[in-house]
Amino acid sequence: KLWKAYRLGQISQKQLNLSARPIGSRFKILVKCGLRSKDRFMITLCKSLKRKWSAIWFFAKYPEKVEPANNRAEKALRNYVIWRNIS
Numbered sequence: 001k002l003w004k005a006y007r008l009g010q011i012s013q014k015q016l017n018l019s020a021r022p023i024g025s026r027f028k029i030l031v032k033c034g035l036r037s038k039d040r041f042m043i044t045l046c047k048s049l050k051r052k053w054s055a056i057w058f059f060a061k062y063p064e065k066v067e068p069a070n071n072r073a074e075k076a077l078r079n080y081v082i083w084r085n086i087s
Contacts, residue, residue: 003059
């Protein structure tokens with residue numbers, strides 16, 4: 001919702017960044033809990049998320065450079081993927 005509001009010009013970049021912070025804080029708590037899990041997959045996932053933390057939240061800091069999802073790239077490649085599957 002935040003990203004959409006930013007893209008529509010309803011909120012500024014600063015508002016996007018400030019509004020994303022509480023979400024990041026809650027997510028960070030979940031990652032810390034996951035690191036204490038007994039599930040090896042969960043621990044591995046959380047370690048990976050922790051290592052890539054700044055990259056995960058890059059979109060909030062620099063929204064003009066990157067989007068939070070790769071939907072635009074997927075849509076651009078969709079016709080080629082369909083063509084490849086049919087061929």
